[in-house]
Amino acid sequence: MRTPARWAVATLLLPLTLTAACGTGDTTQTADGLTEVKVAPSWIAPDITWIPYTVGITNGFYKDAGLSVTLVPPPDNASSVKIVATRQADIAETTTTDQMFAAKEQLPVISIANLSQTNNWGFFAPTGKKITAAQLKGLRVGVFDDAWTKAMLGVVLKKAGLTDNDIQPITATDGNVPLLIADKIDVATNTTNFAAPQYAQQTGKQPETLLATDAGAPDIPIWNYTANKQWLQEKPDLARTWLTATAKATEWAIEHPEEAVKAYQSFHKLKPADYANDLAQWQATIPLLKGSKDELFTATDAQWTELGQALKDAGQLDEVLPPATYYTNEYITK
Incomplete structure (x- = not known):
């Protein structure tokens, strides 16, 4: 994040x-x-x-x-x-x-x-490529190794009828927005205060955002x-x-x-x-x-x-x- x-x-x-x-x-x-x-x-x-x-x-x-x-x-x-x-x-x-x-x-x-x-955590996709939780299936999803990412991703996938096996997780330790911009992942898990400003700074555009709270996660x-x-x-x-x-x-x-x-x-x-x-x-x-x-x-x-x-x-x-x-x-x- x-x-x-x-x-x-x-x-x-x-x-x-x-x-x-x-x-x-x-x-x-x-x-x-x-x-x-x-x-x-x-x-x-x-x-x-x-x-x-x-x-x-x-x-x-x-x-x-x-x-x-x-x-x-x-x-x-x-x-x-x-x-x-x-x-x-x-x-x-x-x-x-x-x-x-x-x-x-x-x-x-x-x-x-x-x-x-x-809870401002969610999923970020390139401009113009809107996503739903169900559409995460088969995608390359940029994740981190922290407890929050693992927990919230599990909550959203469960709500969408998916499991970890339905996505292709790609773990980043030094940021995943550059991976998104470089098309090395399809979706980045991140937060609005980190991902959106960075994406905008580097591309001049806003990413597509699916908040976890819009996909069944609690707003906490x-x-x-x-x-x-x-x-x-x-x-x-x-x-x-x-x-x-x-x-x-x-x-x-x-x-x-x-x-x-x-x-x-x-x-x-x-x-x-x-x-x-x-x-x-x-x-x-x-x-x-x-x-x-x-x-x-x-x-x-x-x-x-x-x-x-x-x-x-x-x-x-x-x-x-x-x-x-x-x-x-x-x-x-x-």
């Missing part, structure tokens, strides 16, 4: 504020008296969902709150929740499906806030923030402080999109050529960040129950657990 332009250089250009995925996750004080919080992003290379916490770092929102935030990049697109579960990080950006499957495995993690508030948040349960028990006020500072950084980034993208790019030193694409993607992300009450972060029982039932119906979960197993709003400061 990310942009390929940055993949080739991202692992070489990680800044000094990033830390290797190792350590105990214990809270420590820095030399200047700040309290350290380690955050694991959801993807193996930087993308615009990093903007809230990179802006928090570069623009001083965390420092003003007494925090020193470092990032723990995961080794692949499915490991951020595991990094938090093993206390190599305190908090992770994950997907809600990551949290569902973590609960199934009884991992000591829980969602503490929604990053986004809607994709990205969320997950924390280690033991860390929350030990440092509940620290979790609240981090979320409050992240909310301030997010609100600032919403109000100042151009400056936010520049701050994000300066954080991990991307080439300036990516600016237009990153700005377009961030502007497409902004409407996804707040719920019906125009507020950040807040989750509901309904979203988790609906997601759980969809995964159960698709044969991916044996049972749907009580919503409190998956999430809490306890650490969100109103």
Whole structure:
């Protein structure tokens, strides 16, 4: 679901504020008296969902709150929740499906806030080639190796009376929109805030889009923030402080999109050529960040129950657990 332009250089250009995925996750004080919080992003290379916490770092929102935030990049697109579960990080950006499957495995993690508030994942085809879910049969479908893609693809295929064997999955780790443009795949699975702006930037046209919600998938948040349960028990006020500072950084980034993208790019030193694409993607992300009450972060029982039932119906979960197993709003400061 990310942009390929940055993949080739991202692992070489990680800044000094990033830390290797190792350590105990214990809270420590820095030399200047700040309290350290380690955050694991959801993807193996930087993308615009990093903007809230990179802006928090570069623009001083965390420092003003007494925090020193470092990032723990995961080794692949499915490991951020595991990094938090093993206390190599305190908090992770994950997907809600990551949290569902973590609960199934009884991992000591829980969602503490929604990053986004809607399901904007779907299927993207070249301009003029509209598709339905049933028409996925036999097509080359660009996919990723993350939990969300596997889960939502399974839900949509099940609703359409298809299985994984009915499509030709082609796994990408560094973006699938270029594969779509190059006619190496027929359809890309992605999100509207990543795929559509990138396709438009590179072709001058809009792709054909089939949203998963129009093909039987639930309209629930994709990205969320997950924390280690033991860390929350030990440092509940620290979790609240981090979320409050992240909310301030997010609100600032919403109000100042151009400056936010520049701050994000300066954080991990991307080439300036990516600016237009990153700005377009961030502007497409902004409407996804707040719920019906125009507020950040807040989750509901309904979203988790609906997601759980969809995964159960698709044969991916044996049972749907009580919503409190998956999430809490306890650490969100109103």
